[in-house]
Amino acid sequence: MNTDFMEALAAVEKEKGISKEILIEAIEAALISGYKRNFHSAQNVRVDINRETGSVHVFARKNIVEDIVDPRLEISLEGAQGINPNYQIDDIVEIEVTPKDFGRIAAQTAKQVVTQRIREAERGIIFNEFIDREEDIITGIVQRQDARFIYIDLGKAEALLPVNEKMPSDQFKHGDRVKAFITKVEKTTKGPQIVLSRTHPGLLKRLFELEVPEIYEGVVEIKSVAREAGDRSKIAVYSANPDVDPVGACVGPKGSRVQTIVDELKGEKIDIVHWSEDPTVYVANALSPSKVIHVDVNEEDKMTQVIVPDFQLSLAIGKRGQNARLAAKLSGWKIDIKSESDATELGLYPKDDQAQAELDEDYDGVDNADDEEYEVEAQEVADHDEK
Known part of the structure; x- marks a missing residue:
């Protein structure tokens, strides 16, 4: 490896957001394993990659002892002091044992490690991005469908919409844009798994937050949602400001706000009612119309x-x-x-x-x-x- 390789690592750091130092440490650890495997060595070794030139050196680490039992792991005091007279018993001596053809092994190992780390880092970045959006609404494009799932392209990742989580009125084709609610984000061996729903009550709540500025600003509060997806829903709203009509804010001018949500939910009927602390009033409102x-x-x-x-x-x-x-x-x-x-x-x-x-x-x-x-x-x- 050489300076070109170090420049390549710097480019990876900038593009993928993976620290160059982390990559080098991972490569060093992998090279130790590669050295022992390729040269049938049981020695305790350390691999050092020069951060400036990219040169690789392998050092055998040996304990200084009075009586040598295993020469691969131990060295006598006399032999150690022949290297440096300041060595004492129980010190550790490092002796360079870099093989002549180690550069080829190092290059192959480095390629594998960097590729794996990039893959892991990208999965980690995607997971961190979507775990923060759990219980939020997202828009994606329908890619394909099988007996269990509808696969939705979210740009950086592919999400799963279980067939039993779509509304009865949903009929998707390839390329359709669809809004859905993120119910779960999990780490798997193949990367983050993002599960969506079109029937979750949270979808209705998030749609109102998108369409009604008063809800987004906190002037109007959604207290409760009840939903039978694709058919009918009820939503209870409240405002601490006596000058604000929470139901009117959600309905919008000439019903424009709620109609946008109804259209997104393929004609699902929505009852918007006033929330009240008094159960007699609240239950009466909930039975509207x-x-x-x-x-x-x-x-x-x-x-x-x-x-x-x-x-x-x-x-x-x-x-x-x-x-x-x-x-x-x-x-x-x-x-x-x-x-x-x-x-x-x-x-x-x-x-x-x-x-x-x-x-x-x-x-x-x-x-x-x-x-x-x-x-x-x-x-x-x-x-x-x-x-």
Whole structure:
């Protein structure tokens, strides 16, 4: 090896970000093994690479002893002092034993070590880059697909999107651009393995963070997300600033912000509701778009009993129980929904005449147009269930 080799190592250091000193130390360690293997030596040796010229020297290290047992590892005091009169017992003497044809072995070994270290360093750099992006959103290009995975090109790495983690409405072709959520980044013998998901609730949360500046700036906070990928989702938002409407901020002017997210999720319906510390208010909001007229809270069992108008029972429950199921996931409370007439027959509602009067007054204040809209939607749900 020579100065050209040292210049090459300097270029690798600059291009790949791998310290030249680390590479040289790795080469020295590999050359020790190569020397022992090629020259059948059991000696304790040290390899030294000159940092300026690139020249390689091999030194046998021997202990100074009174009585020599193994001449490959030991030397007498008399022999050591013949090299340097200052040597004493138990000192270590280094004697150069560089073979004449060692340069060829050194060059081959150096090539292998540098190549391996570059590969390891690149894998390490990629891993460090993506481990910091775990639970974040990323955009990639579809490369190919097999029975288990869709392979997504992320530029520096290839990620895996398991088939069961794509949405039912996803139909990917080669070259399609796709946004996905990074669920896991692991080190493997073949490099970092990056696993993606299109069904994870985190994808919805990150999409809102990208589209809604108020969320990115911290003015609006996403408190909870419940999702049935490809079909319907609910998201609860909150703002400590009384002048900011968190739901309006997420919907955007004429619904533009939420529509962008709906388009990305291939038409997935999204309900945006106000978060509240009060479980009676929060559960009622979570059951949107249905109207709730009464909520009983059982703190001990973490359960709520919700009463809705008769004509909105189907809307509150949703297709195959979806609306109630998502509301329960969103709020963290178990929800038992009863119609107003059933609750009255069971003696659960109203509690007293005063409560009934207050509820009647609240109910009369509801816009009839809204009631008609909910009736139509409830009837559509009922018709769908019958089919």
